[in-house]
Amino acid sequence: MIQVNGLIKDYGARRALDKISFDANQGEIVGFLGPNGAGKTTTMRILTGYMPPTDGTAIVAGYDVVEESLEVRKRVGYLPETVPLYTDMTAVDYLKFMADLRHIPDSEERAYETLEMVDLQDRATGYIGNFSKGMRQRIGLAQALIHRPEVLILDEPTIGLDPAQVVEIRNVIRDIGKDRTVLLSTHILSEAQQMCDRVLIINKGQIVAEDTPENLQSRLVGSQRVVLRVRGDSDGLPAKIQKVKGARDVESKPDGSVEFEFSTGQDVRPQVAKAVIQAGFDLLEMRPVGMSLEEIFLELTRDNASGKKSS
Numbered sequence: 672m673i674q675v676n677g678l679i680k681d682y683g684a685r686r687a688l689d690k691i692s693f694d695a696n697q698g699e700i701v702g703f704l705g706p707n708g709a710g711k712t713t714t715m716r717i718l719t720g721y722m723p724p725t726d727g728t729a730i731v732a733g734y735d736v737v738e739e740s741l742e743v744r745k746r747v748g749y750l751p752e753t754v755p756l757y758t759d760m761t762a763v764d765y766l767k768f769m770a771d772l773r774h775i776p777d778s779e780e781r782a783y784e785t786l787e788m789v790d791l792q793d794r795a796t797g798y799i800g801n802f803s804k805g806m807r808q809r810i811g812l813a814q815a816l817i818h819r820p821e822v823l824i825l826d827e828p829t830i831g832l833d834p835a836q837v838v839e840i841r842n843v844i845r846d847i848g849k850d851r852t853v854l855l856s857t858h859i860l861s862e863a864q865q866m867c868d869r870v871l872i873i874n875k876g877q878i879v880a881e882d883t884p885e886n887l888q889s890r891l892v893g894s895q896r897v898v899l900r901v902r903g904d905s906d907g908l909p910a911k912i913q914k915v916k917g918a919r920d921v922e923s924k925p926d927g928s929v930e931f932e933f934s935t936g937q938d939v940r941p942q943v944a945k946a947v948i949q950a951g952f953d954l955l956e957m958r959p960v961g962m963s964l965e966e967i968f969l970e971l972t973r974d975n976a977s978g979k980k981s982s
């Protein structure tokens with residue numbers, strides 16, 4: 672269980688976290704979704720007890736990360752952004768070494784059991800230096816699991832992996848997350864949607880939205896943005912589109928194209944096409960614009976109140 676309340680982190684004059692608050696419960700995989708520089712790693716380092724916040728509190732597995740950081744570290748497994756692995760050790764020796772550091776009895780047996788959890792039991796005596804990026808990431812995960820922590824904090828666990836490796840590590844995380852609290856960060860929207868029970872969207876040190884992947888998805892596809900191109904001058908075109916009922920957020924682009932949005936339940940593209948042609952424009956193109964993560968953030972931050980779960 673993780674309870675975060677009003678976390679602030681300043682790096683000198685720079686505020687990296689600006690009053691972050693959220694909870695994560697046992698058996699829950701919570702996604703921390705945000706672009707680079709949003710504050711994901713900073714939050715995770717505070718939650719693992721490696722760095723104190725400037726202000727605010729965080730209780731992890733029942734202990735305060737500042738007052739009781741040793742207790743927290745006993746109960747938290749951490750996969751950092753870059754895992755320092757000993758490449759000249761075999762998988763089992765490395766994990767036995769990590770188990771010994773934590774004074775775990777029967778450390779070799781524990782090492783083998785942990786390799787099984789990440790599906791690397793067949794490579795126990797292989798040298799980490801010879802492992803693929805995906806296998807190394809699973810060793811990193813094993814290292815985070817060696818003491819069977821009740822809370823797992825995984826910083827971009829799939830970054831740099833190929834699609835097959837991503838699938839493997841996702842399966843492992845889903846499996847080990849069943850009876851633990853997992854907080855994982857990612858900057859990939861689809862990943863958060865596929866892996867997580869709940870998603871927190873963080874942007875510029877603030878949580879701008881919190882919801883289930885399903886709700887986020889329906890909110891994101893709740894409206895469709897369309898780009899429209901005509902031959903020649905598009906002066907006067909936005910005004911024509913504006914008049915079509917259901918077409919909103921009409922915007923002229925510097926390249927002469929015009930964008931607008933409609934609610935998915937109310938597809939006004941035919942009406943817009945008709946209006947454009949009737950106004951004498953030669954319609955060359957009308958196609959949907961995919962919403963990038965950046966645009967989703969803009970969308971979500973535009974009306975902050977409805978961005979948060981209202982219940």
Ligand SMILES: Nc1ncnc2c1ncn2[C@@H]1O[C@H](COP(=O)(O)OP(=O)(O)O)[C@@H](O)[C@H]1O
Nearest residue numbers: 682685687705706707708709710711712713714
């Ligand atoms: N050690 C540091 N010193 C100064 N600024 C930092 C440090 N670590 C991170 N930052 C800044 O804090 C912000 C959040 O960074 P970070 O937590 O690494 O974001 P994320 O993991 O989401 O990419 C960024 O603006 C980053 O430049």
Ligand SMILES: [Mg+2]
Nearest residue numbers: 711712713752
């Ligand atoms: Mg990071």
